[in-house]
Amino acid sequence: MSYTPVKRPKFSVLDKIYIVELVKGLAITLKHLVLALVGKSRSKKDFNGKGVGACMPFPEQRWDSQLPEYYRGAPTLVRGEDGRERCVSCQLCEFICPARAIKITPGAVSPEAACQKQEKAPAEFEIDMLRCIYCGMCQEVCPEQAIFLSKEYLITVTDRKQAVRNKATLYKLGGTRKGLVNKWNQYK
Amino acid sequence: MSNNPTILPKDAAAAEGKVNVQINGKWYRFPKGTRIADACNSVGVHVPCFCYHPKLSVAGSCRMCLVEQGMPPRLAPGATPTYGEDGYQPIQWMPRAVIACANTVAENMGIRTDSKLTSEARRGVLEFLLTNHPLDCPICDQAGECKLQEYTTDYGSGTHRFTESKTKKGKNLSIGPRVNLDQERCVLCRRCVRFMKEIVGEEVLGVVGRGTHNAIACYPGTSLDSNYSMNVVDICPVGAMTSKDFRFKMRVWFLKSTPTIDVNCGTGTNINIWTREQQVYRITPRQNDEVNSCWMPDSHRLNYKYINAPERILTPMVKTDHGAPQRPSTWDATLNMVVEQLHSCAPTETAIICSARMTNEELYMVRALARQLGVTKIDIVPRKGENDGLLVSDDRNPNTNGAKLILGKNGSGLPAIRRGIKNNSIRFLIALGEDVTEEAGLEAEDLEALDYILAMSHSENATTKVADVVLPSVTFAEKYGTMINVAGRIQRLNKAIEPQGESRPDWDILRQLTEMLGCDCPRVIACPSPMIILEEMAQEFEPLKGLTWGSIGNGGIVIMDTGVTIPLIEREKGKK
Numbered sequence: 001m002s003y004t005p006v007k008r009p010k011f012s013v014l015d016k017i018y019i020v021e022l023v024k025g026l027a028i029t030l031k032h033l034v035l036a037l038v039g040k041s042r043s044k045k046d047f048n049g050k051g052v053g054a055c056m057p058f059p060e061q062r063w064d065s066q067l068p069e070y071y072r073g074a075p076t077l078v079r080g081e082d083g084r085e086r087c088v089s090c091q092l093c094e095f096i097c098p099a100r101a102i103k104i105t106p107g108a109v110s111p112e113a114a115c116q117k118q119e120k121a122p123a124e125f126e127i128d129m130l131r132c133i134y135c136g137m138c139q140e141v142c143p144e145q146a147i148f149l150s151k152e153y154l155i156t157v158t159d160r161k162q163a164v165r166n167k168a169t170l171y172k173l174g175g176t177r178k179g180l181v182n183k184w185n186q187y188k
Numbered sequence: 189m190s191n192n193p194t195i196l197p198k199d200a201a202a203a204e205g206k207v208n209v210q211i212n213g214k215w216y217r218f219p220k221g222t223r224i225a226d227a228c229n230s231v232g233v234h235v236p237c238f239c240y241h242p243k244l245s246v247a248g249s250c251r252m253c254l255v256e257q258g259m260p261p262r263l264a265p266g267a268t269p270t271y272g273e274d275g276y277q278p279i280q281w282m283p284r285a286v287i288a289c290a291n292t293v294a295e296n297m298g299i300r301t302d303s304k305l306t307s308e309a310r311r312g313v314l315e316f317l318l319t320n321h322p323l324d325c326p327i328c329d330q331a332g333e334c335k336l337q338e339y340t341t342d343y344g345s346g347t348h349r350f351t352e353s354k355t356k357k358g359k360n361l362s363i364g365p366r367v368n369l370d371q372e373r374c375v376l377c378r379r380c381v382r383f384m385k386e387i388v389g390e391e392v393l394g395v396v397g398r399g400t401h402n403a404i405a406c407y408p409g410t411s412l413d414s415n416y417s418m419n420v421v422d423i424c425p426v427g428a429m430t431s432k433d434f435r436f437k438m439r440v441w442f443l444k445s446t447p448t449i450d451v452n453c454g455t456g457t458n459i460n461i462w463t464r465e466q467q468v469y470r471i472t473p474r475q476n477d478e479v480n481s482c483w484m485p486d487s488h489r490l491n492y493k494y495i496n497a498p499e500r501i502l503t504p505m506v507k508t509d510h511g512a513p514q515r516p517s518t519w520d521a522t523l524n525m526v527v528e529q530l531h532s533c534a535p536t537e538t539a540i541i542c543s544a545r546m547t548n549e550e551l552y553m554v555r556a557l558a559r560q561l562g563v564t565k566i567d568i569v570p571r572k573g574e575n576d577g578l579l580v581s582d583d584r585n586p587n588t589n590g591a592k593l594i595l596g597k598n599g600s601g602l603p604a605i606r607r608g609i610k611n612n613s614i615r616f617l618i619a620l621g622e623d624v625t626e627e628a629g630l631e632a633e634d635l636e637a638l639d640y641i642l643a644m645s646h647s648e649n650a651t652t653k654v655a656d657v658v659l660p661s662v663t664f665a666e667k668y669g670t671m672i673n674v675a676g677r678i679q680r681l682n683k684a685i686e687p688q689g690e691s692r693p694d695w696d697i698l699r700q701l702t703e704m705l706g707c708d709c710p711r712v713i714a715c716p717s718p719m720i721i722l723e724e725m726a727q728e729f730e731p732l733k734g735l736t737w738g739s740i741g742n743g744g745i746v747i748m749d750t751g752v753t754i755p756l757i758e759r760e761k762g763k764k
Contacts, residue, residue, distance in 0.1 A: 090326035
């Protein structure tokens, strides 16, 4: 087992009593309070808030436009530009999933599929959104670029069974991804 | 090595018929004629091999087992050998690596598996093998137990310098009823060719094409349809040969393997059951050089579907009235009812048909039940088939010897029970683990005529459908126990999955029933597990004397001389 020892920083007495950092933190809070009181808080326009403008009236107003590119929401399955279902049911995501949210039933690719060389495709692919912890390991481990985390974060269900998303739902949510995975074309 | 300086290590080894070999700087002794690969593996130095299989002839074609080798310097005429302080001659290392599978050890030989030369040789071989390999691991069933995958991560370079397009060969070809071939994944080790020729004796596989177009194929007009065809899937180091049955069922890294034995014939082939979450996915042979070598027949390998089938009986079933339909019940209520019913059965008019598919422990409990009831008409159902001259025994019951030992030979065998049922002198039948309408030779009308049928079975069959009470028992994958094979070897069954539904292990049902019927013998009713029953039996039966669950081990022990041998094992021993 190889490991790299971490070099810990040396703290001075001033660092150790941390009062300075405490004051710095309070100053930031106070700065935002003052800005809000004079109506100049950051992202006021985006929040479209009422009153002093520091709060977002959530369900009506969404944070969506502020989500960064790397935001990790619900995982989905995607198709390539050629319409091919990218997943080959290698089950690596099922293996890596720390919450055991994914359940795959592997199967052979359908006889109508254009890419017969792929041979294997999921017969069923289920993600239990009550178990999912949005860690993104499935996306990272996927050798086929088939599973991506979307920006969807609002998942409400009235029944535990509703929280289990099947293959059809996952492909509908994932849509088509730009780019081609050429691994399974006839020349490779 | 001797501390006496006057005896050189070479002489000391020669006295034992052995030779001294230095492996990675350490000296070991091996018998003369040991292959370098076997010698290294036996001392924990791993030598990667594709084509070498200990049970097959040596091909030496894959070159994966290249190791650096050295010998003492060849002496000039008249010169005497020089010995170091440790008594060994200096080793002169050869400039080229040798293959470890086709070369044998020699006195004062040196082998290096951790040197630069060896690792470069391995990397080079892997690079050549991967030039045309499709790298379709995500869809390959072998992924996770693939030698090419393992060796590439262990010894490969990790990059690919080959930019030309890969050779195209046949993919997903059906070469037999149970085996698929992918010629692109093949590393041409020819293990499958040698297996079919040397072990099965059917030459159906060969290599066709030249150069980079070399590929495994069936000879024209033949197909890989032998009853041993699926062993090529096991010995294929890569994903070229894959099982149609296991195709795309589950990745192997999810599966848990349990060492146990096969129950389809008297050979008692050693197997591994591969399961995940109470589901059996496949069965593979487990090496036991005294029982099945490394192989097993396809017919036995594929006979596992009933374990997770919908025909399984998951709850006790009872008929409240004679002629009424069966309905599910609870264990307590059912057993109480059975006890009441059995008390009212006259022992002379009752027969027990039990099974040689039961373990010794279960048969011990059957005997206890019979004694408690006072029933003397008790027998197993014999199953005879054809011996295939390899591994399939003519006795299709896995535990005939155990049944003979425990139930003993009593006067009224199965024919007498059959006659009794036909002429109505037997009115009550207890069928344990057997469908009496099959090999036992009874008709459905005979069962209709009976007053009472108590059946214990894991799956629905013609007997359970008409039985008054059905007790759900378990299959061989769900219980512990021991069986004695045709050659008199006692072997262990291990539990791979939990009993399905509310079913219970057979021995436990019988034990509780015997206790409820009023048995107070602590040697029967106080047994909490098959291991303890085995210890009880060890005190009573001479051949089992001194046996414990642990002492049987995974390989089993010969406990009786039956005079029966397993043809494949005899042939293998004859070759040596």
